[in-house]
Amino acid sequence: QGAKIRLGYVSPQSGPLAAFSEADQFIIDGFLASDAGSNFEVIVKDSQSNPNRAAEVAKELIIDDEIDMMLVASTPETTNPVATTCEAEEIPVISTVAPWQPYFIGQQGNPGDPGSWQPFDFSFHFFWGLEDVISVFTAMWNQLDTNKSVGAIFPNDGDGNAWGDPVVGFPPVLDAQGYTLTDTGRYQNLTDDFSAQINAFKAANCEIVTGVPIPPDFTTFWTQAKQQGFNPKAASIGKAILFPQAVEALGDQGHNLSSEVWWSPSHPFASSLTGQSAGDLAAGYEAATGKQWTQPIGFVHALFEMAANVMGRVEDSRDPDEVTAAIAATQLSSIVGRIAFDGAGLPPFATQNVAKTPLVGGQWRLKDGGGYDLVIVDNSVHPDIPTGGSMEEIPS
């Protein structure tokens, strides 16, 4: 076939989530320049960080641009509307950079009723899940000497509701591991005051804080916590401190904050597309843009590795059913680790649509000349990923 294979790609290039998409252009350029990439045409659409818009552009890609497959990345606010649209349109879609629970459960009609949950026919997702982040976080906390009292700030959004979910979220696991959890309830994003939470954490004598706030909210929380004399030994936070700029915004107060690490230059994986190592890819990005590497780089790259790999295994890229079958049969060693929809580490309902990638824990360390480095401090679940140090307490 002479015509190129058409990929649609939706990501939040503008709006509050834009930091996730900073490396998009770099990666797509690299993909198209690669051998496999030369068979593809990539049509990129901006969700403007708006779920409405994400669904709209997904439809445009399917209907006007007649794409063969959809790729989508970054937060349930982007992946879910796009995946739902593709599912309805019967177009294969691969998504990433959203924990699988908010992705999977968030697309169910009634998230509160597991009995009603159904697998998807055309939607596939690779990333880690809450169970991974919980085990990484607890492993990090276990390195410290604490009273095992945890305070949680979970917002009322896709991630927060999943993390705080009494069934699939943090509460049952922490309970099982002997932690006591103080969860005051789901606050709205862009809240200006966290005194209520801080008071509750102080009252419960929490030495650990966790949560998945958006960056401005975490800054507000953390600054107020310091102001009001609340000094936990560990703060393991998802989402808010993913990006170095967000940590730098905390001034000196970001030292030893910990976070989940999905990808880093020291991950011992290589690209199936270019053969580059993780370190090479990150270095290439830093050289090309002058910016510090960020975690989504690896996953967005892996998304295009997936596309190349899947399409390499199909006869007719325009046949959604064949493409879907090829995705389901993927066995790929990618720059983020192995991707296979074999149900490893997943509950039965999710095995069909989700593949898990490794997760480790890291801490932000203040560099001498200013700025922060992300140091991997826990690899208990994935020992193949090297650590750069061990967990330290936050200086109070």
Next chain:
Amino acid sequence: MTMLALKNVSKSFGALTVTDDASFEVPEGQALGIIGPNGAGKSTLFNLITGNLRPDEGSIHFQERDVTKVSAMERCLTGIGRSFQIPQPFEKLTVYENLLVAATHGRNLSERDVRDDCAEVLERTELIKRANTPAGQLSLLERKRLELSRAMATQPKLLLLDEIAGGLTEGECQALIRTIKDIHAQGVTIIWIEHVLHALTSVVERLLVLDFGKVIGLGDPDEIMASKEVQEIYLGIEV
């Protein structure tokens, strides 16, 4: 029957008392004239009667029913029609549509039912040629005529006219007088505020004099005009 009765009505704007303990009655079918210097509170009295303003004290009775708390809209429906001293046309509507609003809503009828009535009113007030002109484009005199026409279109039992004769030529004035006499002859009760005294006195049967919100005279027009008080305050304009 008493068409309208005011009992001890007072109204102030801040420190300024504009209507001061006014009481009077208008029997059905009568034409009453109101005179008084500028700012005496004549127009305010109309606003109180029509419900565009609420009195601070006292009560207003229409056809022996207390309407003090009744809204302007409902008072119109029960039969009070008015013209505004400063013409208040619906500027974007045509002259005919201005009347149509009044006739359909004021009488609660369909457009079809009132079409000929509206046209007839326009004929009587000599606005018919301007029927399809937006009211915003009318001259002042035409606006005043529109005020009268629109009030007539609601077919009121009590018609309140606020200075509609100012600035007319003698001929126009006579025509206006004829029109008002006509309406009066049909049994409509009329209250007319006017500075053009000869026009007023040729129609009304009684005259009320207002000064500083107070009723200072009420009775036969000739007697009132001859009274010393009225000579003093009102005809102060005499050179």
Next chain:
Amino acid sequence: MALLQTQNLTAHYGDFQALFGVDIELGKAETVAIIGANGAGKTTLMRSIAGVLQNDPRAVSFDNKNIGALAADEIMAQGVAMVPEGRKLFPSLTVEENLLIGTYGRKTDGHWNLKTVYDLFPILAERRHNPGTALSGGQQQMVAIGRALMSNPRVLLCDEISLGLAPVVIKDIYKAIPQIKAAGASMIVVEQDIAQAMAVADRVYCMMEGRVTLSGTPDSLSRDDIHNAYFGANH
């Protein structure tokens, strides 16, 4: 040569034409009265002169300069102050502040200042810290006149300063006019109270329906002339 003059002045409110080619003149140290029925266009004329309404740039001249194109504040700065119809005090300002604001656009060392205005209307000194709107109508009118005087205008436009006031109060206010004249201002006085107007004016214009229908000195106009011009009867 006239100090202030209008030539073929027209004015519109949207589609509605309120003035049709009005010509009036005001000489130095002269007082002119403008009379006419409600809606004749007197206020519109004042507003056009004061620059509140836009007009033909050449329609108004003051001191031999065209001021028709100037904005109200610029005209005021040239020395034309207005006492607007309905007094229009600033409710958020006290009596004294209302007076002081009169000098905003024109600060001069003329006869009029806070002290001389209080001398003219002593009652205002007593009420100086009250909000302007808490005064009686006559007192409010005094504030409005005082406010206009504060800038020591060369021309003072007074729009119906007797409106809605009791005869005794009107008398009080009109008592101030000779003093204002004596301090050097020329005046245009709009009045419906013909007797008052005639008493203070050097010349009278009578308006009807947006046009000047009659003009002359008070002595030269008969009662009938005025009546006709005023009410428009017997054309």
Next chain:
Amino acid sequence: MAYTVTTQTPASRIATILGAILVVVLIVLPFFAGRGTIQDMFFILTMLVLAQFWNLLAGYGGLVSIGQQAFVGMGAYALFGAVILLGLDPVPSILLAGVAALVIAVPTAFFAFRLNGAYFAIGTWVIAEVVRLLVAQWKTLGGGTGTSLPRDATRDMWFVEGIEEMLGVRSAAARDILAYWLALALALATIGGIYWLLRTRRGLALAAVRDNTEAAKSVGVDAARMKWTVFLTSAFGTGLAGGLIYMQKARISPDAAFSVTDWTAYVIFIVVIGGIGTIEGPIIGVLVFFALQALLADFGSWYLMTLGVLAIVIMLIAPRGLWGLLSERTGLHLFPIRRRLSGGQLTTSEE
């Protein structure tokens, strides 16, 4: 000779014929147009409905609301609730969406009618925020996360199978066509309904109240009831549109469904660009808005910047909108409402 009243003009007669042809073309559009066109048309039609109702509210009723997203969101959530929790079919649930919007419109009006002008505008905005925050606590419908329509419900939707067979298309396309036809019906009913309203004596009363409220009351117009009628009607219609829009999107979240930008700000933009206080204005406005989006949306923030600047420029140079500009120049009205009296003494010299 007796008097007669007409509203038709030669231009409007031509417009009626062209309009009828256009309607027929729109109805049969799915038989020959691609899915892209159908979806674009769905977007245009639903935005048009929202714009017409906001125009009814602000342009005719003088009620400048910036809280219409409350009704879009409420309608949408009612539809999802009816489908997911009650197991109803999505198509009839659209009616429930309208009813739900109506239900919250009543207390909203009680509150907001105490306020005027800018206070009214901000009051409605805050109320919409409150509704959004409350809905975000509705855990069974996904809370702040949002939720999707169950696939079974959308696949087995009324009429879908029929359309599949009739047009020989896949189910996804059939759903689009169904949504399009519903949107077309809603848009036609909206425009027809508003036009009808304006041609009744209530429409006259609306115009009168807008011109001069005090005078309108004095000739017997019930201004308060007009306000209620307009507010409730537009809430109902906005709710229907909200239900329909989210039936087609099949996915909802509070932030999306109660977005002040998407459902009110853009709608205001459409109405004002096109020309407020006319039926034609929103039609022109929505076409301009769509064209802009189609041309510029790929430029991300530049698109939105352009939109912002355009809003400013249009407001300054043509405050009555594009249609206002056009009809001022040409006197053209596609939906004439002016009643012209003729006959009688007018026959001799029609002015």
Next chain:
Amino acid sequence: MIWVDTIIQGILLGGLYALFAAGLSLVFGIMRLVNLAHGDLIVMGAYLMLVLVTLLGLSPFLAVFIAMPLMFVLGWVLQKFLLNRTLGDDILPPLLVTFGLSIALQNALLEGFSADSQRLPTNALTTASVDVGPITLGVMPLLTFASAVLVIIGLNQLFYRTELGRAFRATSDDATTASLMGIKPANIFATATGIALVIVTIAALYLGLRANFDPNIGPARLIYAFEAVIIGGLGSLWGTLLGGIIIGVAQTVGAAVNPEWQILAGHVAFLVVLLVRPRGLFPRAND
């Protein structure tokens, strides 16, 4: 004790909201202008200071003094050449124009600074606290509150003690009559917006020091600011402070009950106040 703490934290938060609202209150009070871009202007002020801080290596507390005159000029120009043309009885033109301004500004910032969240450089002061009995209060929130009070006092002095303030009030009462006093309403309005943007700069300082900002956070703050202004009553600056405090306290008390109700409680407080007093707590006599 927790309740006392909750209420005090709410009052301090109210100071921040009052600071957000003070400029809006000025503009809304003087010319009834509903400025939907106010929140974005605050964000822009924060970026301006960020640029100054990065380029000149200044402390934010110094940068604010350089930013103020720049913002004043911006406000003056904006009002004189754009917003003045939208004033009138109809509230739609200002709504649409400031909405256009809001999205244009947001996206221009996005183009210029990307969506990364930023923060003004912090120092020890940011997290410093003082103990008042059993309650620990942040120095920064106290400073914010104090600034809000100072801004309100300053504005009141300006309004009631200066000729300019008289002109503000007069123009606000009746622009036409004010022009008869030699006042140029267009310039008075421009000056008012200039001053409003000076206050916006102060608000931006605390916004930028307190937490992260990015080009999109303006509108979320705008609604609180409007609420504070309306609760307080049109034109009442102390009312605006009180309005901010009411919303702040409602939020912290709501959050203490359950964080789910935090923001809702602020809005509900607003609605309740308006239900009882549709013109706010301290309305002007003549509106």
